[in-house]
Every structure is written in C-alpha cells, then in structure tokens.
Amino acid sequence: MSEISDAIQTALQSALNAAKPTTPVARNFVTSFLKGRAVAFVDIAEGLASGDIDEGTARYLLVQEGLLLTAEAEAVAGLSKVALQAAADAFLKSLTDSIKALLKIAL
Amino acid sequence: MPTGQDIVDLALKHLKEPYVLGAPVPKDAAGWKGPWDCAEFASWLVYQLAGYLYGCDTDTGNPATADAYSGWWARDATAKGRAVGLTVAINTPGAFLIRKPAPGMIGHVALSAGDGTTVEAYSSRMGVIAGKTSGRRWDLGVLVPGFDYATAAALDTAYEAPGLVLRLMIPPMRGALVERVQKALIDQGYSPGEPDGVYGPHTAAAVAAFQAAKGLLADGEVGVNTRKKLGVN
Numbered sequence: 001m002s003e004i005s006d007a008i009q010t011a012l013q014s015a016l017n018a019a020k021p022t023t024p025v026a027r028n029f030v031t032s033f034l035k036g037r038a039v040a041f042v043d044i045a046e047g048l049a050s051g052d053i054d055e056g057t058a059r060y061l062l063v064q065e066g067l068l069l070t071a072e073a074e075a076v077a078g079l080s081k082v083a084l085q086a087a088a089d090a091f092l093k094s095l096t097d098s099i100k101a102l103l104k105i106a107l
Numbered sequence: 108m109p110t111g112q113d114i115v116d117l118a119l120k121h122l123k124e125p126y127v128l129g130a131p132v133p134k135d136a137a138g139w140k141g142p143w144d145c146a147e148f149a150s151w152l153v154y155q156l157a158g159y160l161y162g163c164d165t166d167t168g169n170p171a172t173a174d175a176y177s178g179w180w181a182r183d184a185t186a187k188g189r190a191v192g193l194t195v196a197i198n199t200p201g202a203f204l205i206r207k208p209a210p211g212m213i214g215h216v217a218l219s220a221g222d223g224t225t226v227e228a229y230s231s232r233m234g235v236i237a238g239k240t241s242g243r244r245w246d247l248g249v250l251v252p253g254f255d256y257a258t259a260a261a262l263d264t265a266y267e268a269p270g271l272v273l274r275l276m277i278p279p280m281r282g283a284l285v286e287r288v289q290k291a292l293i294d295q296g297y298s299p300g301e302p303d304g305v306y307g308p309h310t311a312a313a314v315a316a317f318q319a320a321k322g323l324l325a326d327g328e329v330g331v332n333t334r335k336k337l338g339v340n
Contacts, residue, residue: 028263033194036241036267043270052284053271060276075192076262 004045007098008038011091018090025080026087033072034091040065045099055105062099066092109156111201111221111256118152118218118226124235126228128213128325134160134170143228143235145324149203149216150175157253161187162216177214181207184249196248197223197240197266198259203249204240209275212311212327219248221257223264232322241267242331244274273306273314273329280306284339288329291337292317 015034019026041062048058073088099105124141132139132147134154143151146162150173153161160166162180163173184190184205196202200221208214217227217238225238250256273280273288281304289302292313299313311327319325321336334340 024261024263028261029194032263032265036265038268039270040268047271047282047284051282053280053282056278057276057280057282060278061271072192072194076194079191079195079258080260080262 003102004042004099007095007102008035008042010098011038011094014094015087015091019084019087023082025076025082026084029073029076029082029084030087030091033076034069034088037065037069038095041095041099045103048105049103058105062096066096108253108255111199111250111254113156114152114201114218114254115220115226117155118148118235119237121148121235122226122237126231126234128231128319131172131174134163134173134175136171141235144175145228146175146177146180146214146216148228148235149180149218152218153251153253157251159253161251176208177205177216178208180205180216180249181214181247184247188252189250191248191250193240193245193248193266194262195258196245196250197221198262198264199248199250199256201251201254201256203251204245205247205249206244206326207246209311209327211308212275212315213325214246215324215326221259221264223266230322230324231319241265242269244269244272244328244330269330275306275308275311275327285310287339288314288334288337291339295337 015030044058044061047053069088069092073084077084127142130142130144132151134151150162154170160173162183163175165173196204196219202219204217204219206215217225223240225240227238229236285306286302286304289299289310292299297313297317300309314329315325315327
C-alpha cells in the first residue's frame with residue numbers, strides 16, 4: 001500500500017513541524033521512535049484491508065498505539081525537558097486520518 | 108553505587124548459558140551458571156550488584172528462594188520505580204525492558220545494552236543471548252533504583268515496532284490471520300479449539316505449547332518468528 005507509505009511521510013513531517021524548534025532530541029524522537037512505530041500502523045492498516053484482522057481489532061490496536069505514543073512522548077519529555085506531545089499528537093492525527101480515509105473506516 | 112553498565116558487563120559474562128522456563132535461581136549464588144529463566148536472570152543481576160530483591164514475590168525474603176516473574180517486574184516498576192518509556196530504556200545501558208504477562212501466560216524481561224541490543228535469558232533452544240530491541244513488542248522500560256544510569260543524551264538509538272502481533276486481548280483479536288494460525292496449529296498436532304478466527308485463551312495456550320516445543324520464547328504471542336515456524340503468511 002504505497003498510499004500508507006505516503007501517509008507516513010506526511011505524518012512524520014507534521015510531527016517535525018509541530019516539534020519546532022527542532023532540537024536533536026525532538027528530531028530523534030520523530031525520525032527514530034515515531035518512524036519506528038509507523039511499522040505497527042502499516043501492519044494494522046494492511047491487516048484490516050486484507051481481512052487478516054477485523055475492524056474492531058484494528059480500532060483497538062490503533063487506540064493502543066495512540067496511548068503508547070502519548071506515554072512515550074511524556075516519558076521522553078520528562079527526561080529531556082523537551083516538549084514532544086504536540087509532535088506525537090500531530091503524527092497520530094495525520095496518520096489515523098489517512099488510514100480512515102484510505103480504508104473508509106470509522107476509528 | 109553500581110552503574111547500569113555494570114549490569115550489562117555482568118550479564119555479558121553469561122551468554123550461551125542454558126535457559127529453562129521457570130527455573131529457580133538463588134539470587135545470592137554469585138557463581139550461578141544457569142539454568143536461567145528470563146526474570147530470574149534479571150533479578151539475579153540486580154541482587155548481585157545492588158544486594159536487594161527486585162521483580163520477586165518478596166522484598167524481604169530469602170534471596171536463595173525468592174521467586175522472580177515478569178509480572179512482579181511490572182509491579183515493581185510501578186511500585187518502586189522507575190518506569191520509563193521504551194525510548195529511554197533502549198538508550199540506557201542497564202535498563203530493563205518488560206513485556207507484561209497476559210493472564211495465564213508468561214511475559215518477558217530483557218536487559219538493554221543501550222545501543223539497540225539486549226542481553227536476555229531467551230529460550231530453551233538459544234539460552235542466554237545478545238538480542239535486539241527492535242521488531243519486538245515491549246510494554247515498558249525500567250530503571251532499577253540503586254543504580255547510576257547514563258542515558259544517551261540524544262536518544263538516537265533507532266527502534267522499529269514489531270508490526271502486527273497476535274496476542275490475548277480484551278476484547279479478543281479476530282480475523283482471518285487468527286484462523287490461519289489456528290489451522291496451522293491443528294495441522295501440527297496442537298489444540299487451539301475450533302478454528303473460529305478468535306484469539307482466545309485456548310489458542311494462546313496452544314501457541315505457547317508450540318513455541319516451547321520449537322525452543323522459542325513461549326509467551327503465547329504470534330509475531331514474525333512464530334509465524335515463520337508455523338508456516339503462516
């Protein structure tokens with residue numbers, strides 16, 4: 001699903017924009033952690049599209065991913081004193097909006 | 108005060124030693140060479156360097172008989188501190204990574220070397236290994252009190268999530284992939300119940316039995332490695 005790959009790039013850019021001013025920690029949070037978590041979003045979206053998982057499972061997993069991103073942003077911010085919640089929120093909103101539109105599901 | 112790196116250095120001396128699920132380990136036995144269980148290994152490392160029990164059924168009991176468990180590691184991370192995110196744990200030598208146990212299942216505890224690698228008592232086939240943090244599901248990271256930790260300031264160690272991992276959840280996971288896993292288990296002589304596409308306790312137990320027989324980490328979760336062994340795409 002190349003559309004998902006495009007959606008991830010858009011979401012990562014949204015996160016970088018939201019993280020400004022972009023400190024090294026903020027940049028690494030986006031390019032390492034959020035980019036790494038994107039694999040999970042891709043698998044959930046592809047799993048739903050192929051019927052490997054049903055809509056309820058996909059919805060639940062996406063909620064869990066969102067909670068994890070929020071907790072992670074808080075944890076890193078607690079250590080580094082760099083505010084990252086806006087970056088995590090922007091990434092999550094951009095990506096879930098794209099998935100909803102691509103798969104025509106309500107999340 | 109011992110450092111997180113001290114934990115890593117001690118753990119690395121035990122690579123390739125044998126693993127037995129649930130094997131008891133006397134935490135005060137400095138010369139212990141296995142068999143190890145994942146949580147027992149982690150609690151033994153802490154006791155050897157800091158002299159107290161962590162992740163065990165008791166804080167004040169006999170270290171020779173105290174029982175370690177991933178669930179108690181998760182409990183202590185909250186009760187005694189310090190639970191940290193995955194990013195911090197992965198970038199900190201000597202932090203621990205925990206996968207909480209689902210009801211009736213085992214979890215897992217691994218030591219982060221701070222560079223994207225782990226040291227962990229992994230499975231009966233592989234024993235104590237140097238593994239990777241990426242591509243695996245973790246619930247939380249822990250910095251154990253009483254150690255001096257040095258977290259990489261830039262937090263730049265990459266981590267990639269594992270993708271879709273079938274596991275026990277409430278409500279249960281459902282779909283065609285679950286059904287394919289159930290049918291593969293039946294084909295190989297295991298009993299996940301009716302292949303109904305619902306990942307319930309019977310399916311998880313059958314997965315754990317399959318994993319144990321294949322020398323995998325028997326946590327009842329179906330990630331990439333277990334899918335490959337089952338021959339499920």
